[in-house]
Amino acid sequence: MVPDIETFMKFAFHQTKLALDSLEVPVGCVIVGEGNNIVASGRNRTTESRNATRHAEMKGIDVLLDLWRETGFSKTQVAEKFSNCILYVTCKPCIMCVAALSMLSIKQVYYGRANDKFGGCGSILSLHFGDHSKRGFKCQEGIIVSEAVSLLRAFYEQGNPNAHRSHRPPSQLV
Amino acid sequence: MNNSSEGINKVVVASAAEEEQQCRIIYIPDKPPVPPHLQPTVNVHAAVIEPKHANTLVRKLNQIAPLEKLRHVKRVRKKSQDGGKNELSVILCLASESDSELDGAPNDVLELVKQYQLSTFVAKVCRYAASTKEEWDEQCKFWPTSYHPPTYNISGITGFSKEDTKSVFGFMKYAVDLARSCSNLVVNAAVIVDPSTKQVISSACDQDLSRTGCKFKTNMETNCFKHEPFTPTSTSESENHQTLFASHVSNLKGLHICVSCLHPWGWTEQQLPESSISWHPLRHAAMVAIEHSAARDRLLYPDSGHSGAEMIEEGYLVPSSTGLPSKRQKINFTQDGNDENLDWKTNALQSDSAKPYLCTGYDIYLVWEPCTMCAMALVHQRVKRIFYALPNPNAGALGSVHRLQGERSLNHHYAVFRVLLPEEMVKDETLVSIISNNYQIKT
Numbered sequence: 001m002v003p004d005i006e007t008f009m010k011f012a013f014h015q016t017k018l019a020l021d022s023l024e025v026p027v028g029c030v031i032v033g034e035g036n037n038i039v040a041s042g043r044n045r046t047t048e049s050r051n052a053t054r055h056a057e058m059k060g061i062d063v064l065l066d067l068w069r070e071t072g073f074s075k076t077q078v079a080e081k082f083s084n085c086i087l088y089v090t091c092k093p094c095i096m097c098v099a100a101l102s103m104l105s106i107k108q109v110y111y112g113r114a115n116d117k118f119g120g121c122g123s124i125l126s127l128h129f130g131d132h133s134k135r136g137f138k139c140q141e142g143i144i145v146s147e148a149v150s151l152l153r154a155f156y157e158q159g160n161p162n163a164h165r166s167h168r169p170p171s172q173l174v
Numbered sequence: 175m176n177n178s179s180e181g182i183n184k185v186v187v188a189s190a191a192e193e194e195q196q197c198r199i200i201y202i203p204d205k206p207p208v209p210p211h212l213q214p215t216v217n218v219h220a221a222v223i224e225p226k227h228a229n230t231l232v233r234k235l236n237q238i239a240p241l242e243k244l245r246h247v248k249r250v251r252k253k254s255q256d257g258g259k260n261e262l263s264v265i266l267c268l269a270s271e272s273d274s275e276l277d278g279a280p281n282d283v284l285e286l287v288k289q290y291q292l293s294t295f296v297a298k299v300c301r302y303a304a305s306t307k308e309e310w311d312e313q314c315k316f317w318p319t320s321y322h323p324p325t326y327n328i329s330g331i332t333g334f335s336k337e338d339t340k341s342v343f344g345f346m347k348y349a350v351d352l353a354r355s356c357s358n359l360v361v362n363a364a365v366i367v368d369p370s371t372k373q374v375i376s377s378a379c380d381q382d383l384s385r386t387g388c389k390f391k392t393n394m395e396t397n398c399f400k401h402e403p404f405t406p407t408s409t410s411e412s413e414n415h416q417t418l419f420a421s422h423v424s425n426l427k428g429l430h431i432c433v434s435c436l437h438p439w440g441w442t443e444q445q446l447p448e449s450s451i452s453w454h455p456l457r458h459a460a461m462v463a464i465e466h467s468a469a470r471d472r473l474l475y476p477d478s479g480h481s482g483a484e485m486i487e488e489g490y491l492v493p494s495s496t497g498l499p500s501k502r503q504k505i506n507f508t509q510d511g512n513d514e515n516l517d518w519k520t521n522a523l524q525s526d527s528a529k530p531y532l533c534t535g536y537d538i539y540l541v542w543e544p545c546t547m548c549a550m551a552l553v554h555q556r557v558k559r560i561f562y563a564l565p566n567p568n569a570g571a572l573g574s575v576h577r578l579q580g581e582r583s584l585n586h587h588y589a590v591f592r593v594l595l596p597e598e599m600v601k602d603e604t605l606v607s608i609i610s611n612n613y614q615i616k617t
Contacts, residue, residue, distance in 0.1 A: 051468035052532050052554035053461060065454055075453065079442045095578070096550035100456050103438045103547070 005110055008032055008088040015043040015056060016090050023047060029056040029089035031064060033081065040064040057089055057097040061104065083107055101137065108138040199342055199561070201331055202573045202590040203305055204580035210312040214301045216244070217269040218317075219276055219283075220251075221292035223262050231264055231286065238282035239267040246303035248318040265317075269296050328559060328589040341372060346563055346593045349539040352377055353459075362433045364463035365539040366557075375536060376466035380434040381457035382441055434458040435545040438569050460540060460548035464555050467533055475529045532556045543570035543592075549578045553586050560590045 008030055015028025024044045033039035042059030046052045064085075068078045082104045087093075090112045093101065101109065208214075223231055232249050241247060251263045266287070267279050274296045276284065287294060299317040304310035310321035334342065345367055353363035361380035368375055434441075434457075441455035530536075537559045538552060544562070549571035552560060560572065571578045572590045579590045 046554075049468055050471045050532065051465055052556070053464055053551040058456070061456065062454075069452070075442045094550060094554070096547050096554065099438070099545065099547035099550065103441065103455055105439075 003036055005088070008038070008086075009090070009110065009112070011038060011041065012088045012090050015041050019043040019045075019056070027056045027089070027091045029060050029087055031060045032086045032088065034084050039085070040067070053096060055094065055097055057087065057093055058100065060087070061100065079105060086110065106137050108140075110140050198594040199330070199334055199339060200592045200594065202579070202592055204577065204582075205302070205305070206577065210306070210308045213304075213309060213312060215298040215316060216301050217271055217274075217296050218244075218247075218299055219266040219269045219279060219294050220263050220297045220317075221266060221287065221294045223264050223290070223292065225260070225262050227290060228262055228264070231290065234286060235264065235266060235283070238286075239280055241265065241268075244268075244299060244301075246319045246321075247299045248320060251318055263297075265297070265299070266292075266294065330559060330591060331589050341369075342561060342591075342593060345374075345537070345539045346541075346561060346595075348374070349377075349541050350563065350595075352379060353541045355379075359432045362435055362459040362540060362542045364459035366463050366467050366533060367537045367539065368535065369537050369559075370535065375533075376463050376470055378459050378462035378466055380432065380459045381462050382432075382434045382453060382455050433542050435460075435540075435542055435548055435570075436566055436568050438545045438547065456547065458545065458548050460538065460544050461551055463538065464533070464551055467536075467555075471530055471532075534558070537561065539593075542566050543572050543574055545569040546571040546576055546578070549576075552588065553578065553584055556586050557588050560588055561593050562590075563593050563595055565592070 011030045012028045015030070016026040017028075019028055020026040024047050026044070028043040029041065030038045031040040040060045040063040042056040042061075042063060044056050045054040045059060064082075065078070068081060073081065083106070085106050086108045087101065087106055088110045092111050093109065228250060235249065241249070247265065249265050253261045253263070255261050266276075267283050270278060276287065276294055279287075286292070297317055300313040300319055304313050304319060304321045307321065310319065313319045330338070345365055349363045349365045352365065353361055363377070363379045365377040366375040367373065434455075438455075438458075441453075533552075533555045535558050538557050538561070540548075540560065540562045542562060542564050543566035544552065544560070545566065546569065549560075562572070565574045567574050569575055573592075578584070579588060
């Protein structure tokens with residue numbers, strides 16, 4: 001049986017739960033390569049790394065690059081392999097990740113719905129369609145929406161204890 | 175001999191003096207610059223009114239036809255007439271661009287017009303709030319508006335003091351020297367600075383080709399522990415920089431230009447001048463500098479059982495498999511690990527004041543304008559100000575191709591500045607050719 005979109009998205013959600021357990025913003029992803037195999041996974045690590053660019057997608061990309069470089073693939077081969085990959089991510093990728101995915105010429109992206117509270121997460125520049133259409137990739141949103149939103153909501157209600165005071169809800173500043 | 179060496183000295187002194195004159199920092203605003211007299215306008219219906227009716231009419235109009243998207247426009251215009259009398263006009267509502275008739279106006283507005291027997295006319299008002307005094311002066315020729323200089327309080331937007339200018343220029347030179355120090359490549363360089371202490375927090379070059387390119391402060395220790403405040407202001411140092419700088423530029427010929435942000439999609443075509451096994455297409459200078467500053471943060475303010483060495487080796491932390499969430503919170507916020515009885519909230523107050531939150535309050539100096547990925551990464555990392563020396567016509571996200579600083583929907587905003595290098599450098603034919611020829615705009 002060929003795994004479908006929903007199955008891969010469930011694997012991405014598994015990463016989300018791992019992130020939540022580590023008090024990270026719950027975002028997870030998997031990258032599926034040729035032959036419908038999951039070749040990499042990633043989850044948000046911004047809190048533990050204190051590096052706000054360590055999004056799930058960036059981790060997934062790093063895992064793949066390390067793997068392929070160690071295998072001894074050339075840059076051209078790596079680019080070719082990326083162009084056959086599909087990313088499944090639980091939250092709409094931010095501008096940084098969309099730009100990175102575009103540089104790597106990824107084939108397609110499936111994502112859960114954007115969440116208003118996830119500030120900065122929205123491809124407002126339409127990088128994947130607009131003026132860089134040559135480097136664009138297909139994007140489809142709205143996969144397993146309810147689960148994505150409720151997990152994020154759970155996280156923000158509990159509050160991000162590692163956020164700076166000015167970024168915390170007032171209830172936590174007692 | 176004496177004469178000629180004196181001559182050289184004079185040249186150096188002269189160029190240092192010139193440099194001070196030529197050093198300019200330009201604020202790159204949130205929206206594309208428009209000549210003040212060409213600002214976009216919209217049509218509104220207006221009417222001359224009796225001064226005694228002004229209060230009542232304005233109150234009613236604000237209720238029935240509020241100017242939601244024109245908050246900068248004043249509702250009432252006062253024109254002095256001959257003989258010292260004032261003529262008052264009021265904006266009734268928005269008008270369509272084509273139709274000058276009042277038919278499309280809300281019924282309540284039409285009723286007011288009838289009740290007060292107003293004779294209406296169409297006026298033009300400026301669509302956007304003025305961002306400079308010059309724009310404001312032009313706007314008021316159409317219809318008066320209000321002018322508020324930028325509300326977010328980032329120093330430099332309204333100008334730099336002489337001392338701050340020197341400091342900014344010094345750090346930019348530091349970045350340029352760093353960019354030129356990477357063997358025979360010309361790469362982008364990033365320097366993250368705490369402007370309150372004038373301390374370099376971290377620095378990095380592009381590492382998309384190789385992680386071992388730079389000779390200049392490559393190892394993590396120097397990146398993390400530059401506790402000595404960097405003082406770019408002394409005259410002798412400034413002269414040294416100038417000389418170094420000029421020789422660097424004249425040496426640019428025959429070099430490989432490998433600035434990641436200029437050519438983000440070209441990583442597969444980039445010919446490696448030396449064999450390298452650790453290339454990574456996303457390791458642009460700004461991304462690596464952010465990574466180094468995060469590593470410094472973890473090292474100086476550790477919050478878990480990991481040792482600094484482990485962290486550096488890993489690049490980023492492996493999640494702690496032990497410890498429940500509640501336990502971790504305590505570890506995070508208790509300065510003394512034995513003090514587990516203390517309320518973590520109280521401790522959070524103390525540790526927060528010393529511990530940096532990402533790059534809040536920091537500046538970053540980049541030789542080239544960053545691409546979209548790097549510009550958004552700097553939003554995520556909460557950088558306060560970005561200074562770049564050279565625009566990036568291929569992929570620049572801070573004014574050249576995109577203007578990320580103008581995206582109001584983002585959750586953080588930084589101020590962007592361009593630092594103009596001394597004229598003799600920009601005029602250098604090699605540097606010009608790098609900018610114009612080697613990186614033609616690719617569509």
